[in-house]
Amino acid sequence: MLQPTPDDFLRFKALAGVPLNVLQGRFGLLKYLNRLVTPLLNYVDLTDGLHDVAPPPHDDDAAAAALVLPPSHHAPNGARRPVPGASAPVAHPSSSAEDSAQSNKPAPRAASLPQQQQQQQRALSSVADLSMSRIIHRLKGIYFTETKMSVLQALLKINATGVGKQQVLLHRLKASRAREDPKTDPHGLRSMFGQLFTCLRKTSFKRYRKAARSNQLWNVDFLGEGSIDVGGPYREAITLACADLMSDATPLFLPSPNRVNSVGLNREKFIVNPAATSPLALQMYTFVGALFGIALRTSYTLSLDLPSVVWKHVLAEPVDRSDLEAVDHLCLQALEVIRGTSREEFSEMSDETFTTMLSDGTRVELVEGGASTPVTFANKDEFVARVIRARLYECETQARAMRKGFNDVVPLGMLSMFSWREVERLVCGSPEVDVDALKRHTTYNGNLTATSPVVCMLFKALKSFTNEERQLFLRFVWGRNRLPSHDSEWQQHFVINTLRSSNTTDPTASDQLLPVAHTCFFTIDLPDYSSYDILRSKLLFAIVNCQAIDTDFNPNASSISAWMED
Numbered sequence: 001m002l003q004p005t006p007d008d009f010l011r012f013k014a015l016a017g018v019p020l021n022v023l024q025g026r027f028g029l030l031k032y033l034n035r036l037v038t039p040l041l042n043y044v045d046l047t048d049g050l051h052d053v054a055p056p057p058h059d060d061d062a063a064a065a066a067l068v069l070p071p072s073h074h075a076p077n078g079a080r081r082p083v084p085g086a087s088a089p090v091a092h093p094s095s096s097a098e099d100s101a102q103s104n105k106p107a108p109r110a111a112s113l114p115q116q117q118q119q120q121q122r123a124l125s126s127v128a129d130l131s132m133s134r135i136i137h138r139l140k141g142i143y144f145t146e147t148k149m150s151v152l153q154a155l156l157k158i159n160a161t162g163v164g165k166q167q168v169l170l171h172r173l174k175a176s177r178a179r180e181d182p183k184t185d186p187h188g189l190r191s192m193f194g195q196l197f198t199c200l201r202k203t204s205f206k207r208y209r210k211a212a213r214s215n216q217l218w219n220v221d222f223l224g225e226g227s228i229d230v231g232g233p234y235r236e237a238i239t240l241a242c243a244d245l246m247s248d249a250t251p252l253f254l255p256s257p258n259r260v261n262s263v264g265l266n267r268e269k270f271i272v273n274p275a276a277t278s279p280l281a282l283q284m285y286t287f288v289g290a291l292f293g294i295a296l297r298t299s300y301t302l303s304l305d306l307p308s309v310v311w312k313h314v315l316a317e318p319v320d321r322s323d324l325e326a327v328d329h330l331c332l333q334a335l336e337v338i339r340g341t342s343r344e345e346f347s348e349m350s351d352e353t354f355t356t357m358l359s360d361g362t363r364v365e366l367v368e369g370g371a372s373t374p375v376t377f378a379n380k381d382e383f384v385a386r387v388i389r390a391r392l393y394e395c396e397t398q399a400r401a402m403r404k405g406f407n408d409v410v411p412l413g414m415l416s417m418f419s420w421r422e423v424e425r426l427v428c429g430s431p432e433v434d435v436d437a438l439k440r441h442t443t444y445n446g447n448l449t450a451t452s453p454v455v456c457m458l459f460k461a462l463k464s465f466t467n468e469e470r471q472l473f474l475r476f477v478w479g480r481n482r483l484p485s486h487d488s489e490w491q492q493h494f495v496i497n498t499l500r501s502s503n504t505t506d507p508t509a510s511d512q513l514l515p516v517a518h519t520c521f522f523t524i525d526l527p528d529y530s531s532y533d534i535l536r537s538k539l540l541f542a543i544v545n546c547q548a549i550d551t552d553f554n555p556n557a558s559s560i561s562a563w564m565e566d
Helices: 006-011 021-040 046-052 059-069 095-100 115-128 133-139 147-159 172-180 192-200 203-208 232-247 257-261 279-299 306-313 321-325 328-341 343-349 380-392 396-409 421-429 435-440 451-462 467-478 532-545 555-566
Strands: 164-172 218-222 253-255 268-271 355-357 363-365 442-444 492-500 516-518 525-526
Touching: 021 133, 021 147, 046 133, 059 147, 147 203, 147 421, 172 192, 172 232, 192 232, 192 279, 203 279, 203 396, 218 232, 232 279, 257 328, 268 306, 279 421, 306 321, 306 396, 306 421, 306 442, 321 328, 321 380, 328 380, 355 380, 435 442, 435 451, 451 492, 451 525, 451 532, 467 516, 467 532
Parallel strands: 164 218, 442 492, 492 525
Antiparallel strands: 253 268, 355 363, 516 525
16 A cells, blocks of 8 residues: 655645545545546557647747746837747647658648637637547546556567667777767767667668567677677677767767756756757767667666756757756756846846857857847846747757657657656666666576675675666676666566675685676675675676676687777
């Protein structure tokens, strides 16, 4: 039965003061509703949900004003002036998910109709809104993720016959050298992500629509390392590619202003680089979107930290000022000061013009001739609205490219029942490594059991680790640094074996050994350490210092020579 924790009350403030029996009663009703609606979801036209997306108003001033201003506001001179980003093509929903993801045509302006015709049009629209699909979509916020997942998994299984593996050759040393001096690799093509992109860029990403859960889509050969890919190198390559995206190894994403300034929330997030709009960069963003779809189909989650504004644009959901505050608290704080300033104070403090600085430091004009248009007390609200809009839509072009790649692998109509938070969780999993979840999905070989002293010491050590150290442990034993999002998505169990010393006469010989991991099989060979402190120190040393894939065979001289060459 539902029993909210203190953390739940902290996160969901609306629960405070509500009696527990009332919460449990409401939760019971939701469970009942979910049980009733589950069979109906199989008959719902999922593309109906795409029509509920509210694109930005076509009228430029209305688009800006809708963010922060009352509807009656007009520019001081009565003229309508464009807002940066407002005239950029926006993907609007259409009758199919694929069209919605790839169409860049703006919606046509509504024709002026007599009042009676407008009333008839609204009446017809209301009747259409009563269709079962539309009603179910409008109630999507009250369905449990597991309820929606049952339908999504059924859809993903259609035609999921498996995909033949492609061969991918990656040069880890080359990527390492490029990372030491990013200026030598301005496009990020020598990074692990860049190398993976180069190998797969000519592939039709739609072929991955046949991928099944846990399907390994390519075989990775780490040049000169002698690895044999039975899953470990594949997961390692994806993990390294994600690490490159969340760094300066590639030019696609930048640390959020909140991260740079150490203020506000979401300091771990990376945002889209507004300057990355070259044809090559947009192809790379399309590949990022394809990786989203691959992660969702195969349940190999991506260790990416992207904010709500990125996910909302990718899914064509409306954005608002809270999305800007989530990545640039200081910007919104400064704008609030400008809005709240009195006429007397304003004349003394403002020397602003109608320009703003984007996340990459580029200064852009908010209106034509904005650099020479001063911000006055009369037009300050318009200035604030235009700044917010410019910042919210600075990544629209890149998000459209990611949307295309995502849609190529998973038709986005399938996700119309899900919120952006749910999609993020499906694609990226949770960055928090839940030790209890790992323990639930662990099997033991030999004489080991869940209550064996060395096993208890292992999980005690994991709980004592920071989350970053737990991620290193996952990478050490599995080649990835996030757990599956839900228990139902675990396709492989963690296996613990005993590692015995060859010295059978010394009772402390095991204390000299390091644990051995087999990333392809999500397995660790664990020595029978004599104490918790020894186990913890040996394990920590291994996960920090042993990140390369051990040689599964002896690489020949030519492969070693190629590895040494840059």
